[in-house]
Amino acid sequence: MTPALPPDVDPGNAGRTTGPIIQIENLNKWFGKLHVLNNINLDVAQGERIVICGPSGSGKSTLIRCINSLEKHQQGRITVDGVRLDDKLRNIDQVRREVGMVFQHFNLFPHLTILQNLTLAPIWVRKVPKKQAEEEATRYLERVKIAEQTHKYPGQLSGGQQQRVAIARSLCMNPKIMLFDEPTSSLDPETIREVLDVMVGLARDGMTMIVVTHEMGFAREVADRVVFMDAGEIVEIAAPATFFDHPQADRTRQFLSQILGR
Amino acid sequence: MSLVQTFFNAEVMRSCLPGLLRGLVNTLLLSLMSIVAGIIVGLAVSILRLYAPKLIRLLAIAYIDLFRAMPMLVVLILIYYALPFLGIRLSSWTSAVLAFSLVMSAYSAEVFRAGIEGVAAGQFEAAAALGLPFPLTLRLVVLPQAIRAIIPPMTGNCVSMFKDTSLASTVALPELLNEATNAQALYANPSPLIMAAIVYVLFLWPMVRLVSVLENRSQAKGAR
Numbered sequence: 087m088t089p090a091l092p093p094d095v096d097p098g099n100a101g102r103t104t105g106p107i108i109q110i111e112n113l114n115k116w117f118g119k120l121h122v123l124n125n126i127n128l129d130v131a132q133g134e135r136i137v138i139c140g141p142s143g144s145g146k147s148t149l150i151r152c153i154n155s156l157e158k159h160q161q162g163r164i165t166v167d168g169v170r171l172d173d174k175l176r177n178i179d180q181v182r183r184e185v186g187m188v189f190q191h192f193n194l195f196p197h198l199t200i201l202q203n204l205t206l207a208p209i210w211v212r213k214v215p216k217k218q219a220e221e222e223a224t225r226y227l228e229r230v231k232i233a234e235q236t237h238k239y240p241g242q243l244s245g246g247q248q249q250r251v252a253i254a255r256s257l258c259m260n261p262k263i264m265l266f267d268e269p270t271s272s273l274d275p276e277t278i279r280e281v282l283d284v285m286v287g288l289a290r291d292g293m294t295m296i297v298v299t300h301e302m303g304f305a306r307e308v309a310d311r312v313v314f315m316d317a318g319e320i321v322e323i324a325a326p327a328t329f330f331d332h333p334q335a336d337r338t339r340q341f342l343s344q345i346l347g348r
Numbered sequence: 349m350s351l352v353q354t355f356f357n358a359e360v361m362r363s364c365l366p367g368l369l370r371g372l373v374n375t376l377l378l379s380l381m382s383i384v385a386g387i388i389v390g391l392a393v394s395i396l397r398l399y400a401p402k403l404i405r406l407l408a409i410a411y412i413d414l415f416r417a418m419p420m421l422v423v424l425i426l427i428y429y430a431l432p433f434l435g436i437r438l439s440s441w442t443s444a445v446l447a448f449s450l451v452m453s454a455y456s457a458e459v460f461r462a463g464i465e466g467v468a469a470g471q472f473e474a475a476a477a478l479g480l481p482f483p484l485t486l487r488l489v490v491l492p493q494a495i496r497a498i499i500p501p502m503t504g505n506c507v508s509m510f511k512d513t514s515l516a517s518t519v520a521l522p523e524l525l526n527e528a529t530n531a532q533a534l535y536a537n538p539s540p541l542i543m544a545a546i547v548y549v550l551f552l553w554p555m556v557r558l559v560s561v562l563e564n565r566s567q568a569k570g571a572r
Binding site: 156 | 468470471473474475476477478479480481484488489492493496
């Protein structure tokens with residue numbers, strides 16, 4: 087007897103390790119009449135680090151929010167680790183378990199301690215026993231260097247500390263992919279580095295990452311490819327060296343001159 | 349007969365005291381049952397009002413509007429005096445608890461809705477991104493935060509509910525006011541009414557104070 091598989095999961099594709107782990111094909115999205123994502127095509131390989139940049143309103147946050155279905159797309163196809171994102175709740179849940187997300191405003195749960203923030207999803211979604219969840223959480227907190235704050239509440243931590251907790255919270259679900267939506271944009275300058283250091287560490291460990299950020303230093307240091315978006319379109323995709331030193335499109339050059347002041 | 353003799357007649361007060369205390373116990377029971385049932389149903393209605401498919405959502409809105417628009421006394425009278433014509437005969441206790449719970453649930457639903465809507469969208473998103481199904485998100489992430497925010501208005505609702513249980517005297521439920529009016533008729537003296545009023549105030553004044561303190565505290569928190 088063949089094991090029952092969800093009908094829309096291709097058994098040859100589920101959990102595969104070769105080929106793109108994220109496939110985005112002809113993606114279109116509108117907010118009312120506004121065409122916020124215009125025919126986006128992007129494949130991301132396992133272990134690849136993508137930095138997406140572009141002016142505000144270019145659709146970069148919307149794009150990564152489509153990857154874990156926080157935003158619904160209206161046209162096109164998104165496949166994450168062999169699972170097609172459509173209206174099926176089961177598929178959305180499955181993808182969300184594989185994909186971690188870090189937000190600009192951290193979005194920690196203010197009524198829970200740091201430790202409880204980290205163990206909530208493992209205990210309730212992955213059914214990990216509480217003790218084991220707490221051990222794993224403590225390990226991740228050590229990794230982001232917050233181990234001494236476990237019993238504090240998010241409000242008692244600095245922005246940089248909160249963001250590191252948010253990263254650890256996502257990691258506790260053992261995601262295959264991490265999405266970062268402007269993770270340092272609401273941080274004080276002196277705490278940005280501590281968050282970027284954690285992200286660089288993650289990249290070194292081989293995590294598949296898509297990072298929306300204006301931190302061009304981080305892009306240069308970590309990214310395999312830089313994606314430049316403007317007005318809902320992908321204008322240019324290139325390796326960081328090419329992207330920064332020999333940008334092809336006028337819009338890219340203009341953006342870089344504004345953001346790097348040259 | 350002096351004023352004191354009329355309104356604070358010691359002898360009348362002494363002899364009606366046991367009856368009033370029985371009435372107080374019933375008032376407390378009636379409030380407690382109506383408040384608990386009203387809050388539970390109110391939470392359910394508020395969630396339907398926010399997240400159910402459109403038709404059910406409209407029904408929830410209609411329910412909330414109806415029972416907020418209708419005077420509590422009218423709801424009670426309808427249940428107790430009109431339903432029997434449909435062959436539905438409910439005791440005064442059942443009628444009162446039903447009427448008060450319905451009204452309490454409509455007001456609670458609006459308070460819950462405001463509380464839930466006050467929770468930042470980022471909280472829903474973070475929970476969703478972690479793979480928490482929506483019902484768990486509500487239970488573990490949203491409601492604990494919403495409930496903290498709505499304690500002051502909800503306490504206010506409970507105070508109103510406690511006061512409004514006096515309406516049950518109209519359906520011959522032996523609560524505090526009903527016992528007092530009976531005693532007043534029996535002794536032909538208003539002292540029992542005065543006593544009942546004093547008991548209401550003694551019970552509710554600390555509650556009213558508490559509401560003010562909670563409101564001030566949550567305002568101070570909001571300002572921070």
